[in-house]
Amino acid sequence: MGIFGKKEEVNESIEPKKKAISNSLGIDLGTLNTVIAKPAGDKFDLYQLPSVVAVKKNDETSVLAVGEEAKMMLGRTPEDIIALRPLRKGVIESIAQAQALLVKAMEIGKKEGEEIGRIVIGIPGDASEVERNAAEEIGRKAGAEYVLVISEGLSAAIGAGLPIAEPNGTMVIDIGAGSTDLVVISLGGITDIETVRWGGDDIDNNIVDMVKERFNVEIGIHEAENGKIKVGKIHCKANLETTSTDIIGKSTIDNKPKKVTIDSDLIADAAEPIVKEIIGGLNLVLERLSPELIAGVYNNTVAVGGSSQLRGLRERICDELEIPIQISNDPMTVVAKGAAIVAAEPRALEPEVRLKAMK
């Protein structure tokens, strides 16, 4: 199906479709991961890099490493080097570091000798004018000729092939690492947005705290995240299987290595405050939603973002809100794909143009 729904409504005579430029990229500048999508025929080449940069401690604008190399340094850097994330809770914290990340993303996405003409960057929907300008500025400084910044929610909806131009409404629930965007779209534009500044990172932090409290063992944040991905679930009425995994941490009693077994229920307890915040945000959106859009939202709500993969999310949202949401089958790349569609054809954002979605 086209991104605007009905393929038969294609009306090439409205305006001749401009030739898509080949050197365009869609970039999802995330708190944890930066995803790059490059249109390649009717598919995408996809690349990913950790959103981490290593800088000199006394000059945080001097970037020493970006991406995978910098990630290896997190928590292990020599005294004069620090590894940092340029984004916190979805918001750009350091322009110089975010620019370094974007330059690297563009290098990864282009072929040798190729210039990148157009990039589209997905940023959180509630980003301020200052943040939007900052993202545009770093795009231009990174060397793109033309930079467009769009809401991650809208980008995800386009990437997921939702019928965004329909008047009935669709909704995207984007649960990332640092934040969750709840976006209602109709007639090709955002009609409502609620951003909850909680996501998967907060679940990981809660797991670390909970393991310390229950077992007197300190575990690393990466171990907490791995445990969450392996056995995690969310409390819901459905009887989901409980599984467990072993993690080695440091005893807070005698400092010795100690093995602890964490199970799905512990992760669900750790996730519960974040789930409550997300449900609270959804309730606010539903409260504001006009009756004209409720049927579209009921039929077309998709959850995206890495944290949407937690088992039980679909069931819990249905338990509490009676909306039968779908979980995207490519939750971590759909924002970048949507941005790449817009980068290849910026008029994808205009409701009167019916475009065929690239899958």
Ligand SMILES: Nc1ncnc2c1ncn2[C@@H]1O[C@H](COP(=O)(O)OP(=O)(O)OP(=O)(O)O)[C@@H](O)[C@H]1O
């Ligand atoms: N299978 C999984 N189950 C649960 N959580 C997962 C899974 N895979 C990844 N995650 C979590 O998803 C989050 C990363 O998702 P994503 O890449 O969408 O975020 P991001 O775009 O970097 O963040 P943001 O949108 O907040 O800027 C992390 O918290 C990660 O632990």
